[in-house]
Amino acid sequence: MVEDTGPERNSFEDEALPHLDAVYRFALRLSGAPDAAEDLVQETFLRAFRAWDQYTPGTRAKSWLFTICRNVFLRHRERGMRHDRIVETQAPREDTGGTVGDVVNPLWTSSMGSDPEGSFFEAIVDEKVLEAIDALPEEYRTAVVLSDLEGLAYAEIAELMEVPVGTVKSRLFRGRRQLQEVLYDYAIEMGYIGAREGPEDPLRASAGEGA
Amino acid sequence: MFEMLKRWFGGGRAGENGAASAGGEMISCEKALASLYEFMDGELDDLSQEAVEAHFETCARCHPHLSVQRSFRTRVQAALSRPEVPEGLRNRVVDLLAGSDSEI
Numbered sequence: 001m002v003e004d005t006g007p008e009r010n011s012f013e014d015e016a017l018p019h020l021d022a023v024y025r026f027a028l029r030l031s032g033a034p035d036a037a038e039d040l041v042q043e044t045f046l047r048a049f050r051a052w053d054q055y056t057p058g059t060r061a062k063s064w065l066f067t068i069c070r071n072v073f074l075r076h077r078e079r080g081m082r083h084d085r086i087v088e089t090q091a092p093r094e095d096t097g098g099t100v101g102d103v104v105n106p107l108w109t110s111s112m113g114s115d116p117e118g119s120f121f122e123a124i125v126d127e128k129v130l131e132a133i134d135a136l137p138e139e140y141r142t143a144v145v146l147s148d149l150e151g152l153a154y155a156e157i158a159e160l161m162e163v164p165v166g167t168v169k170s171r172l173f174r175g176r177r178q179l180q181e182v183l184y185d186y187a188i189e190m191g192y193i194g195a196r197e198g199p200e201d202p203l204r205a206s207a208g209e210g211a
Numbered sequence: 212m213f214e215m216l217k218r219w220f221g222g223g224r225a226g227e228n229g230a231a232s233a234g235g236e237m238i239s240c241e242k243a244l245a246s247l248y249e250f251m252d253g254e255l256d257d258l259s260q261e262a263v264e265a266h267f268e269t270c271a272r273c274h275p276h277l278s279v280q281r282s283f284r285t286r287v288q289a290a291l292s293r294p295e296v297p298e299g300l301r302n303r304v305v306d307l308l309a310g311s312d313s314e315i
Contacts, residue, residue: 154254
């Protein structure tokens with residue numbers, strides 16, 4: 001519009017800046033390191049500020065900021081500028097199809113007798129949980145963070161990631177499943193879960209199922 | 212804890228085939244479990260949400276799956292919200308925007 005940046009600046013500060021903490025936590029999981037996350041946040045807000053006239057008032061400023069943040073991250077990563085301490089696994093190409101309905105993790109059938117509440121999760125330290133999250137493929141990680149931390153609706157995540165809602169469901173399913181498997185193995189290793197009763201181990205039995 | 216276990220595994224309320232009713236609608240274990248994440252994420256319509264909830268409340272076989280998933284989510288949520296936002300980041304961003312303002 002015109003030179004009148006005063007009021008625009010105010011509304012940006014009112015609508016966008018309150019989400020700074022959320023954007024930082026998202027950026028931290030994307031980039032994996034505090035320095036890189038700070039850079040990412042600064043670039044995100046600068047871009048958002050410059051594109052503020054494209055923002056539709058009344059829509060979710062937070063989702064819009066997440067979108068910008070992720071796009072900036074992906075662009076940097078493409079250019080190989082990623083501050084990279086993460087060993088990230090690759091998402092399987094065909095992540096729309098698959099076993100989404102199969103929520104019952106074979107894991108639980110073995111531990112549920114002794115720990116029906118899944119309370120072993122509580123024993124696992126933050127660092128380990130975050131490490132497991134950071135090791136997820138970006139597509140899964142973003143979906144999990146936006147859903148479990150931010151409580152975004154599937155439709156919002158779908159719009160943000162530019163994929164169909166079904167793909168979001170599938171990514172959430174796979175991301176959560178992978179996380180649970182890693183944390184479960186860790187809990188066994190640390191003795192948070194007792195030795196299993198039966199000789200059969202459903203996880204191992206179905207290893208290589210290609211989930 | 213023991214009481215809950217007894218309730219779950221002692222048969223009782225859960226329907227014969229693990230079916231539970233909500234407002235007359237019966238859903239199967241299979242259907243309830245398949246909707247577990249959508250249920251937890253609040254993505255079902257009100258009626259389905261109720262039906263799934265009723266199923267998990269009353270089905271001894273399925274209830275632990277909800278408990279485990281809830282426990283998992285609580286843990287993930289807590290870990291994700293733990294990192295402190297660096298002091299001064301907000302001011303750095305505000306300064307950056309102010310600088311960009313005068314550039315334009």
